Amino acid sequence: MREPVFPQYGSFLKDESGLTGEAEQIAFPEDAATLAALMSSAAKEGLPVTLQGSRTGLVGGAVPAGGLIINLSRMNSILGFAEREGQKLLHVEAGVTLEAIELAAAAKGLSFRPDPTEQTATAGGMFAAGSAGPNGLRYGAGHTHVEALRWVTPRGGLWRINRGEYIFGESGCPLPDGGRLRCPQEWALLPRAARLPEKGQDLIDFLAGSEGRLGAAAELWLKLFPQPAGCWGVVYFMADDDILHHFSRALLDWHETAAGGLLSAAEYFDQATLELLEKARLESGSLKKLPRLPAGRAALYLELAGDDHSALEAALLDSYRLFGEAGGDEDETWSVNSQAEVERLRLMGHSATELINVASAARAREQQLAPTRLETDFAAPPEKLTQYMAMYRTGLAESGVQGCLYGHLLQNCLHVALLPRTVPEREKSGALMLYWGEQVLRDNGLLAGKNGVGKVKQDFIKKLLPPEALEAWRTLEDFFASP
Numbered sequence: 206m207r208e209p210v211f212p213q214y215g216s217f218l219k220d221e222s223g224l225t226g227e228a229e230q231i232a233f234p235e236d237a238a239t240l241a242a243l244m245s246s247a248a249k250e251g252l253p254v255t256l257q258g259s260r261t262g263l264v265g266g267a268v269p270a271g272g273l274i275i276n277l278s279r280m281n282s283i284l285g286f287a288e289r290e291g292q293k294l295l296h297v298e299a300g301v302t303l304e305a306i307e308l309a310a311a312a313k314g315l316s317f318r319p320d321p322t323e324q325t326a327t328a329g330g331m332f333a334a335g336s337a338g339p340n341g342l343r344y345g346a347g348h349t350h351v352e353a354l355r356w357v358t359p360r361g362g363l364w365r366i367n368r369g370e371y372i373f374g375e376s377g378c379p380l381p382d383g384g385r386l387r388c389p390q391e392w393a394l395l396p397r398a399a400r401l402p403e404k405g406q407d408l409i410d411f412l413a414g415s416e417g418r419l420g421a422a423a424e425l426w427l428k429l430f431p432q433p434a435g436c437w438g439v440v441y442f443m444a445d446d447d448i449l450h451h452f453s454r455a456l457l458d459w460h461e462t463a464a465g466g467l468l469s470a471a472e473y474f475d476q477a478t479l480e481l482l483e484k485a486r487l488e489s490g491s492l493k494k495l496p497r498l499p500a501g502r503a504a505l506y507l508e509l510a511g512d513d514h515s516a517l518e519a520a521l522l523d524s525y526r527l528f529g530e531a532g533g534d535e536d537e538t539w540s541v542n543s544q545a546e547v548e549r550l551r552l553m554g555h556s557a558t559e560l561i562n563v564a565s566a567a568r569a570r571e572q573q574l575a576p577t578r579l580e581t582d583f584a585a586p587p588e589k590l591t592q593y594m595a596m597y598r599t600g601l602a603e604s605g606v607q608g609c610l611y612g613h614l615l616q617n618c619l620h621v622a623l624l625p626r627t628v629p630e631r632e633k634s635g636a637l638m639l640y641w642g643e644q645v646l647r648d649n650g651l652l653a654g655k656n657g658v659g660k661v662k663q664d665f666i667k668k669l670l671p672p673e674a675l676e677a678w679r680t681l682e683d684f685f686a687s688p
């Protein structure tokens with residue numbers, strides 16, 4: 206069942222974070238029972254386990270630190286369609302890719318709407334990393350569309366969890382094996398960034414984002430919805446932050462209205478990110494299909510989706526009006542409404558992540574360091590968006606560190622990718638991230654919003670979270686690992 210890692214499995218020691226780890230053995234289970242048997246025997250031997258999906262994670266969660274790698278890419282069967290209380294579901298093994306899920310769903314005119322991330326990522330990786338994509342504005346993170354789960358505990362126990370069956374109360378949560386997870390009252394006083402269970406939370410949502418530390422997702426039942434009949438993708442280019450601030454404030458209010466509810470994505474790209482994209486557009490095959498990206502501009506990509514074409518057009522006109530009132534120029538917009546063209550505009554967000562990975566690795570190589578990505582992944586209160594933008598800009602300007610600012614604007618989930626040119630700048634970048642992180646904690650936001658903590662962010666989180674929060678997590682991990 207297990208094989209030694211070297212030499213042929215060397216690439217399984219890495220993920221997209223650029224980190225490289227080490228391991229003695231690797232296993233590729235093909236079903237939930239084999240996965241459970243592997244987890245059980247590793248626990249008995251005291252062997253550390255690292256779970257892997259497609260290794261597209263950006264924070265090194267799938268990078269092993271010794272022991273056994275359990276790679277789930279061969280648990281890649283689509284197990285069928287199901288229906289629960291009128292809701293269409295797709296039953297998949299954890300190693301099925303999002304691309305395969307979309308293909309299977311599309312064959313029935315359906316779709317996995319959250320479209321949470323990179324298409325080669327697996328359903329299990331998406332769940333365990335707590336991934337969310339551009340559509341998160343309307344559909345939330347991917348795990349909120351998981352209706353049921355087959356879960357393997359670190360000791361090899363196999364649980365079936367249906368949404369709504371196991372809910373946290375004041376003092377804990379009943380578990381599928383008849384046990385109870387107890388949660389001391391004091392946990393409720395710890396920051397939200399500790400991601401401790403909350404009263405009313407579904408066990409499924411608590412296990413989401415646990416990055417392989419509380420067990421493995423073996424099978425998932427995903428909610429599917431019909432594809433909306435119409436979709437507009439619009440890019441608004443703007444010369445300064447003043448326009449962006451007025452526009453984003455107006456969009457936040459508008460999003461609460463019926464017309465604004467058609468908004469499904471709001472992705473921001475600052476000037477530095479657009480410059481990276483334009484440079485790549487001149488060289489790369491897929492981005493080449495975009496028109497030239499204007500110089501000296503930042504951009505906001507909005508997506509509107511729905512079934513009523515005239516309501517969509519009215520919403521589109523509303524958004525133009527708001528842009529104009531914010532000081533934007535309607536001539537500096539692109540709008541498209543065919544599926545293929547919308548996909549092309551969406552590529553900007555995906556490519557930005559890839560290009561920043563490449564740029565970060567290149568900068569680290571110049572300093573003879575491992576290719577580590579220095580990037581924030583905060584989720585802060587949306588109403589404080591303007592203050593956060595100002596905080597990021599001031600930090601970058603005062604430190605002299607180059608950076609790219611991009612991400613889910615209206616959720617205030619902007620990434621700042623720091624690109625230090627020297628070792629002292631690298632130190633300043635770390636200090637900036639800590640300073641910003643303190644602000645996020647004060648605002649009760651999340652320090653690791655959608656990419657997880659992995660190995661890359663562990664020290665960062667440890668420096669910011671109170672020791673009681675770290676202790677609470679150790680208690681949880683011990684509980685899940687106990688016989």
Ligand SMILES: Cc1cc2nc3c(=O)[nH]c(=O)nc-3n(C[C@H](O)[C@H](O)[C@H](O)COP(=O)(O)OP(=O)(O)OC[C@H]3O[C@@H](n4cnc5c(N)ncnc54)[C@H](O)[C@@H]3O)c2cc1C
Nearest residue numbers: 258259260261262266326327329330331333336337417422
């Ligand atoms: C170009 C690019 C764009 C991206 N865009 C986004 C984006 O828009 N939004 C976003 O959220 N992320 C994004 N990501 C990050 C990444 O794609 C997601 O984190 C993804 O969900 C990881 O899935 P994976 O299968 O590759 O998991 P892996 O990287 O293999 O693992 C991720 C984590 O989950 C754990 N894990 C994996 N499978 C399981 C399982 N079955 N059970 C329990 N634990 C498991 C691993 O131990 C690890 O901690 C992007 C990455 C790239 C490279």
